[in-house]
Structures are given as structure tokens and as C-alpha cells.
Amino acid sequence: MHIVQAIVFLVVFVAAVYLFARKARQIRRNILLGRDVDLTDHPGQRWRNLLLLALGQKKMFRKPLVAVLHFFVYAGFIIINLEILEIVLDGLLAKHRLFSPILGGLYPWLISAFEVLAVLVIIGCAVFLIRRNVLHIRRFRGHDLDGWPRSDANYILITEIVLMTLFLTMNTADQVLQIRHYGHYAATGPFLVSGHLMPIFNPLSSWLLVLIERGAWWLHILGVLAFLNYLPYSKHLHILLSFPNSYYGDLNPKGKMENMPAVQHEVQLMMDPSLAANAPAGDGPPPKFGAKDIFDLTWKNLLDAYSCTECGRCTAACPANITGKKLSPRKIMMDTRDRAEAVGKIIDQHGGFQDDGKSLLRDYISEEELRACTTCNACVQECPVSINPLHIITQLRRHLVMEESSAPAEWNAMFSNIENNMAPWKFSPDDRDAWVNG
Amino acid sequence: MQIKTMAEYAASGETPEVLFWVGCAGSFDQRAQKITRAFASILDRLSIPFAILGKEESCTGDPARRAGNEFLFQMMAYNNIQVLNGYGVKKIVTACPHCFNTLKNEYPQLGGNYEVVHHATYLQQLMDAGRIKMKEAGSFKGKKITYHDSCYLGRANDIYEAPRQVLQLLDAELVEMKRCRSNGLCCGAGGAQMFKEEEKGSTRINFERGAAAVGTGASVIAANCPFCMTMLTDGVKEQGKEDSVKVLDIAELIAQDMA
Ligand code: SF4
Ligand code: SF4
Numbered sequence: 001m002h003i004v005q006a007i008v009f010l011v012v013f014v015a016a017v018y019l020f021a022r023k024a025r026q027i028r029r030n031i032l033l034g035r036d037v038d039l040t041d042h043p044g045q046r047w048r049n050l051l052l053l054a055l056g057q058k059k060m061f062r063k064p065l066v067a068v069l070h071f072f073v074y075a076g077f078i079i080i081n082l083e084i085l086e087i088v089l090d091g092l093l094a095k096h097r098l099f100s101p102i103l104g105g106l107y108p109w110l111i112s113a114f115e116v117l118a119v120l121v122i123i124g125c126a127v128f129l130i131r132r133n134v135l136h137i138r139r140f141r142g143h144d145l146d147g148w149p150r151s152d153a154n155y156i157l158i159t160e161i162v163l164m165t166l167f168l169t170m171n172t173a174d175q176v177l178q179i180r181h182y183g184h185y186a187a188t189g190p191f192l193v194s195g196h197l198m199p200i201f202n203p204l205s206s207w208l209l210v211l212i213e214r215g216a217w218w219l220h221i222l223g224v225l226a227f228l229n230y231l232p233y234s235k236h237l238h239i240l241l242s243f244p245n246s247y248y249g250d251l252n253p254k255g256k257m258e259n260m261p262a263v264q265h266e267v268q269l270m271m272d273p274s275l276a277a278n279a280p281a282g283d284g285p286p287p288k289f290g291a292k293d294i295f296d297l298t299w300k301n302l303l304d305a306y307s308c309t310e311c312g313r314c315t316a317a318c319p320a321n322i323t324g325k326k327l328s329p330r331k332i333m334m335d336t337r338d339r340a341e342a343v344g345k346i347i348d349q350h351g352g353f354q355d356d357g358k359s360l361l362r363d364y365i366s367e368e369e370l371r372a373c374t375t376c377n378a379c380v381q382e383c384p385v386s387i388n389p390l391h392i393i394t395q396l397r398r399h400l401v402m403e404e405s406s407a408p409a410e411w412n413a414m415f416s417n418i419e420n421n422m423a424p425w426k427f428s429p430d431d432r433d434a435w436v437n438g
Numbered sequence: 439m440q441i442k443t444m445a446e447y448a449a450s451g452e453t454p455e456v457l458f459w460v461g462c463a464g465s466f467d468q469r470a471q472k473i474t475r476a477f478a479s480i481l482d483r484l485s486i487p488f489a490i491l492g493k494e495e496s497c498t499g500d501p502a503r504r505a506g507n508e509f510l511f512q513m514m515a516y517n518n519i520q521v522l523n524g525y526g527v528k529k530i531v532t533a534c535p536h537c538f539n540t541l542k543n544e545y546p547q548l549g550g551n552y553e554v555v556h557h558a559t560y561l562q563q564l565m566d567a568g569r570i571k572m573k574e575a576g577s578f579k580g581k582k583i584t585y586h587d588s589c590y591l592g593r594a595n596d597i598y599e600a601p602r603q604v605l606q607l608l609d610a611e612l613v614e615m616k617r618c619r620s621n622g623l624c625c626g627a628g629g630a631q632m633f634k635e636e637e638k639g640s641t642r643i644n645f646e647r648g649a650a651a652v653g654t655g656a657s658v659i660a661a662n663c664p665f666c667m668t669m670l671t672d673g674v675k676e677q678g679k680e681d682s683v684k685v686l687d688i689a690e691l692i693a694q695d696m697a
Contacts, residue, residue: 062621255594256543260508264548267512290506319624319647324640372637375504375629376589381620394504401506410634411505418510422496423462424633433492435464435471436441 002094009091009221016225023232027306030344034299039248046247049386054246059384069124073160076121077239083114083167087221097174100188112192115171118164119193125157125164132157139312144331149310152234159230163223170216172197173209182206185213241307242385248300249386254377257394262287263402290398293359294340297392304387305336314379314389320372327372329379329389335364336392361396370396371408439475439482443492444525454489456481456560457527459541461534462497463664469671470664476693477533477557483696484569488531494521498540505630512548515540519550533557533689535590535663536628542595556591557689558601558662565604576695578608583691584615584656586647586670587622588663601662604688608695613654623647625673627665648673652683659685 039046052058057074060067086099100107132140132153145153171194177185179198201209231237269275291297314329315321321328339360347353358364370393379389400406407415414424422429447454458481464474481488499514522530530552532538542554555563564570585605591597598619605612617623626636626643636642648670651659659674661667670685677683 253539253543253595255539255590257503259544259547260512263508264512267509267516271513271516289508317621319626319643320637320639322623323636323643323646325637327637368637371634372639373629374589374624374626374631374643376624377593378589378622378624381593394506397504397506398508399506402508407505407507408634411630414505414630414633415502415507415510418497418499418502418514422514423466424497424501425462425466427466429493429496432460432465432495433441433443433490435460435474436439436490438471438475 006092006094012222012225013088013091016229020228020232023229026344026348027232027237029347030340031299031302031306033295033340033343034297034302035295037298037300039300042251045251046249049249049251050243050247052246053249053384053386054243057384059382062382069127072117072120073124073128076117076124076164077160079117080114080121080167083111084221084224087217087224091221096184097186097188100186105189108189108191111171111188115168115191115193118167121164122161125160129154129157139316139330142312142315142328142330144315144328144334145310145312149235149334152236153310155230156234156236159223159227163220163227166216166220166223168194168197170213170220172201173213173216176201176204177206177209177213180206183210235308235310238307238309238385241303242309245303245307246386248303250380250388254380258391260289260398263289288399289402290400291392291395292361292399292403294336294343296399297336297360297395301336301388301392301395302340304389304392305333305340307385308333308337308387309385310334311384313382313384314387317378317382319374319376319378325369325372326366327369329393332365332369332389332392333387336360339364361399365396367400367406370400373397439479441478441482442489444489444494444527445492447489448525452487453526454487456486456488456529456531457522457525458488458490459530459532459534459537460490460495461532461537461664463668464533465495467664467668469667473533473664473667473687473689476687477689480561480564480570480689480693480696484564491521496521498537498545500536500540501630501633503540503544504628505633515545515548515550519545519548522550522552527552529553529555531555531557531560533662533664533687535588535594536665539590539594556595556597556600556662558591558604559597561604561688561692562600565607570607570692571697572607572609572692573695573697576608578610578658578691578695581608581610581658582613582654582656583608583610583658583660584613584651584654585618585660586615586625586651586662586666587619588661588666589622589624589628591662592622593620601660601688604692605660608691610658613656615650615654617650623650625663625666625669627663627669632665632668642673642676644669644673645676646673648675648677652677652679657683658691659683660691661685661687 057071060070089098090096131137171191174185175191175194176198178187288296294302310330312330318329343353346356373393375390377390417424417426421427460474463470496518497514498518499511503511530541535556538554538556583605585602587598624643625647651670652674659670661670667685667687674680674683674685
């Protein structure tokens with residue numbers, strides 16, 4: 001019996017890990033479709049950001065209450081993995097509570113700590129469910145969440161509650177059986193939470209309790225493996241990607257826009273023709289200006305897209321969105337991820353990318369959205385996982401203006417004023433110091 | 439007030455302590471010109487040798503770059519850097535956060551390396567050095583003042599405290615809006631929005647911000663940016679408060695009550 005269980009477990013476990021690894025590879029490939037940028041400088045500062053922002057969740061604490069609840073769920077999630085380690089080893093080795101004899105008196109303390117965390121996770125998830133579905137919080141009501149994204153969030157919260165409940169159920173049944181000295185259920189010492197739940201199970205017969213205990217054990221680990229495979233399709237990928245994303249986050253002042261060396265070079269040649277003699281002969285494809293599709297964005301932009309939690313903190317702070325414009329930085333990130341997924345699918349089907357007549361610009365993100373951005377950096381400031389929606393917006397704007405010459409008439413007037421009068425308005429450059437005599 | 443240009447300094451073989459980068463708004467916008475004059479008068483009264491570029495100054499290219507026109511930005515930057523490097527400029531002060539950001543963060547990569555300070559920081563440094571003396575009974579004493587964080591000084595460059603410290607010289611009561619510092623709300627002008635109509639929405643960004651500023655009950659809204667100045671002034675007007683609530687730049691506030 002035990003051997004059969006172990007074999008079934010092994011098959012399920014290997015299959016789950018294999019499927020996850022396959023999807024993870026696809027995502028990695030999709031992210032690397034973006035153009036290259038070197039983000040390996042200042043490793044010290046980057047590690048600090050990873051520790052502070054991803055592990056320490058520093059930005060979450062801009063909203064302290066939510067931060068504490070999120071921290072419960074998060075700490076519960078991370079730490080309970082230790083307990084899952086035991087479950088997996090038990091499953092593979094056909095053992096029961098493998099760590100109990102090894103850890104001795106420490107074991108019940110450890111499990112008790114996990115149980116307390118499990119309760120905190122349940123509380124946290126319950127409050128989050130209420131916040132999302134009952135309370136009218138603007139960032140959870142946005143239309144960019146309609147459909148799948150809204151259900152996705154709820155599925156995850158409910159799953160976590162179920163998993164934690166299964167964990168507590170398993171421990172409670174186990175403890176009752178321990179006290180009855182039933183079968184292999186060796187005494188571990190009392191657990192803090194499930195110890196108090198024992199009266200519920202006391203009236204039940206021992207074989208039923210074994211059924212419950214085994215049932216909960218299997219459902220728990222199957223749930224965890226299912227969760228693992230659900231992650232890559234969900235906004236909850238941030239559990240994993242927030243770490244690399246914080247590491248590779250911007251170190252420059254937020255106001256600094258990315259330079260375009262190709263344009264700089266061309267302008268230099270234009271301004272100083274003597275440089276042209278030494279200029280390298282232009283072989284290779286002509287440079288693209290700005291971004292039209294995900295291939296023109298950087299891999300960090302795409303990593304951003306896959307890291308987005310869809311929490312909407314960016315959108316809630318966006319002045320354009322607050323005043324009813326179409327722009328939502330959260331949607332910019334979700335669109336980018338959707339497009340990357342769509343491109344990935346084409347590659348999977350055809351073994352390479354084939355033009356599907358679509359692009360991130362227009363088919364996903366409209367000009368109207370792009371035009372509304374004030375480059376205020378509020379979205380960048382707010383994002384708890386170091387995402388920069390503004391960088392995508394400015395690259396798409398560059399494409400519009402430089403590749404398509406598509407700008408509102410007023411901007412074209414501004415451009416020609418700058419070019420001819422050295423100022424965005426139609427004043428004579430000779431009057432530039434007229435204020436002195438005012 | 440005698441204001442010398444960089445060219446005049448160079449001709450006389452002298453070098454000024456600092457170059458005052460006026461910026462397009464500060465040069466041409468009638469309201470912003472007052473800020474420019476106020477700041478220049480502070481430098482003048484403290485006998486700080488400063489220069490302007492005068493007709494040799496050009497737009498930094500900020501609105502062009504943010505609208506997406508990198509070519510135009512690079513052209514402006516190239517010309518400005520030629521001029522600045524030609525004069526061997528070391529230190530620049532400007533009353534415009536957009537110019538400040540571009541000169542400080544974006545010109546170095548293109549070969550323009552200067553010490554760039556925004557006038558809020560510059561005034562704070564003068565204040566810390568004890569150089570700014572205020573009148574005994576200033577006109578803002580005890581009045582309620584609220585301060586609007588410009589995006590390009592605040593979030594873009596993490597400067598939140600310098601302007602607030604300068605405002606303390608006024609002996610006024612500083613009241614904060616709900617969205618302030620890193621939570622501040624944009625005035626709606628950045629990213630070249632100043633130069634076009636807003637997209638369709640339920641209200642204008644500057645109306646939203648104007649309402650928040652007026653809502654503090656302050657009689658003065660302090661700004662640090664000529665573009666915020668325009669936007670907030672409109673926002674206050676929309677609230678029908680243009681007679682009781684004044685929008686003033688920190689330089690104007692200081693200049694008015696300097697001893
Ligand atoms: S930078 Fe643009 S998208 Fe981001 S908050 Fe500001 S206006 Fe919104
Ligand atoms: S970009 Fe950041 S702040 Fe915005 S929804 Fe995604 S995770 Fe949240």
C-alpha cells in the first residue's frame with residue numbers, strides 16, 4: 001500500500017514539476033524576446049533593492065494595514081514551503097512526519113508556528129476577498145480587471161484558504177489518531193491550533209480519521225502542485241518574479257529618460273559633418289526608433305509585464321486615470337503581458353514568430369492612452385514590485401512620433417517652434433532676455 | 439538690477455559663481471517672468487555673481503523628448519552643451535524643475551557635465567548659510583500656506599524637503615494637501631501635456647489639483663515650477679478663488695519679504 005502510494009506520488013510530482021518547468025521556460029523565452037539592456041551594474045545596490053523591496057516589501061508599507069495582511073499571507077506562503085518539503089519527502093519515501101524524530105522536541109513548536117501562520121493566512125485571504133468583492137475600492141473596480149483578472153485574484157485567495165484549511169484538518173485528524181496510538185501515527189507532541197480543534201474529530205471512528213488525514217494530505221499536496229502550475233498563467237507569478245524584478249529595477253533618478261545612442265549619433269553627424277568621415281559605415285539593419293511591439297521593448301519591460309500583480313496601485317495614483325482619461329498604467333502592463341503571451345503562442349505553434357498583423361501599439365494600447373500620460377512617475381513610485389509602466393509609454397510615444405510622424409497638431413506646432421524659435425512657443429528668440437527689462 | 443550674460447563675463451575675463459538657466463517659460467511666459475525676476479533679484483541683493491546665457495540659451499528639449507521626438511531633443515541638447523562647454527560652465531541654477539532634471543540627469547550622457555541645482559535647493563543652501571535675512575513682520579506671517587510638489591523636483595529627483603524648509607523662513611503655517619510628497623498629484627503639465635489639450639476625461643488634472651489646494655483653506659499655494667504655476671492658477675480660477683488664493687513661486691515668496 002505504502003509503496004503504491006509512493007509510486008503514485010512520484011508520478012504526480014514529477015509530472016507537475018515537469019509541466020511547471022516547461023511553462024517557466026516558455027516565459028523566460030518570451031521575456032528574452034525583448035531587446036537587450038545591460039542591468040548588471042551596481043550589484044550591491046541591486047541586492048539591497050531585492051532584500052528591501054521583494055523580501056522586505058518596503059513599498060507595501062505605504063499602506064500599513066494592507067501591508068500587514070499581505071505580509072501574513074506572504075510569510076505564510078514562504079515559510080509553509082518548509083512544511084511542504086516534509087510532505088514531499090514523506091510522499092516520496094513513504095514515510096509519515098519524517099522530520100519529527102529528527103527534530104524531536106523542536107518539531108511541535110515548528111508545526112505550531114506553521115499552524116499559526118496558516119490561521120493568519122486564512123484571515124488575510126478572507127479580508128482580501130472582502131476588500132475585493134464587497135468594499136468599493138476604486139483600484140479593484142477598474143474595467144481593466146473585468147473578466148479573467150478579477151476571477152484570477154479570487155481563485156487564488158480561495159485556493160489559499162482551502163489549502164490552509166486542509167493543512168489544519170490533516171493535523172487535527174493526525175493528533176486524534178496519535179492520542180489513540182493508532183497505527184503508524186507516532187506521538188509528536190501537541191500542536192497549537194489543531195490541538196484545540198480535536199474535539200470536533202473526537203467522535204469519529206479511527207478508520208474515518210485515517211481517511212480524513214490521508215485525504216487532506218493528498219488534497220493538500222495536489223493543491224500545492226496544481227497551484228504551482230497555475231502560477232505562470234496568473235498575476236500570482238509575482239510571488240516568484242518580484243525577486244528578479246526588484247534586482248533589475250531602475251537605479252537612475254526617475255526623471256532620467258533612456259538615451260537613444262542611434263539618434264544621438266545621427267544628430268552629431270548632422271551638426272558636425274567633420275565627424276562623418278570617421279563614422280562607421282552603416283551596415284546592419286537601420287535602427288528602429290521607439291517601440292511598436294514587444295520585440296522593441298527591453299527584456300526588463302517584459303519581465304515587468306510578467307511580474308505585474310494587477311494591484312492597481314499605479315492606476316490609483318495616475319493623474320490621468322484619476323481624472324477619467326482612458327490611460328491606466330496597470331492596463332499598459334497587462335496589455336504588454338497579453339501581447340507577449342500571444343507572440344509566445346505563435347512561436348510555439350509555428351516554431352518561430354510569424355507576423356500576425358498585430359502589434360502592441362494600437363491592437364492592445366491605443367494612441368489615446370499613450371497621449372494622456374504626464375510622465376509624472378506616480379505609477380513608478382507606487383509599484384511595490386519595481387515595475388516601470390512609464391518606460392513602455394515613452395518608448396511607444398517615440399515610435400508614434402519618429403516612425404509614424406503621428407502627433408497631435410499642437411505637438412507638431414510645439415516641435416516646429418522649438419526647432420525654429422528655440423522655445424516651445426512662437427516667440428522671437430531675440431526676446432529671450434526681454435524679462436530683464438520688465 | 440544689472441544682469442550680465444555669460445558672453446559679457448567672458449569678454450571681461452571674469453567667471454560668475456553660477457549660471458542662472460532661465461528656461462523657456464521663465465523667459466517668455468508673462469507670469470513666469472515675474473518668478474525669473476524675483477529669483478534674479480534675490481541673487482542680486484545677496485551680491486552673488488551670476489550670469490545668464492541670454493539669447494544664447496535654448497529650450498533644453500524636455501517637452502520634445504517626452505512627447506517622443508528624440509531627434510529634436512538631441513539637437514537642442516547638442517547645441518546647449520556646445521554653448522555651456524564653450525563657456526566652461528561648472529554650476530547651474532534654474533527655477534524650472536524640467537530644465538533642472540534634463541540638465542542634471544540627461545545631459546551628462548551627452549557630454550554635458552555640470553553641477554545643477556534647482557532654485558529650491560539653492561535657496562535652502564543660502565538659508566542654511568544664514569545669508570537670507572527676512573523682515574521682522576513678513577506679509578505671510580501666520581498665514582496658511584500649502585505647497586505643491588512638482589513631479590520633476592519631487593518624484594523624479596527625490597527633492598521634497600528643501601522647498602518646505604525654505605518656506606519656514608516665512609513664519610507661516612504650512613498645511614499639506616492629502617496627496618503630497620511622493621504621493622503628490624501632478625498639475626497636468628508634464629510630459630508635454632502643457633502644449634496640447636488634455637484627452638477626454640471627467641475633469642482636468644489641474645482642476646482636480648486646484649480643488650485640493652483650495653480645499654486646504656490656505657491663502658497661498660506655493661509652487662516651484664513655472665508650468666505648475668500656470669496650471670494651478672487656472673485650477674484656482676476654476677474654483678472661483680482667484681481673489682482670495684494666490685499661487686506664488688517660492689522665489690517670489692522669499693523675495694517679497696527679504697530684509
Ligand atoms: S507617469 Fe503617466 S501613466 Fe504613470 S502615473 Fe503619471 S500620468 Fe499615469
Ligand atoms: S504595475 Fe505595479 S502597481 Fe501597477 S498593477 Fe502592476 S504591480 Fe500593481
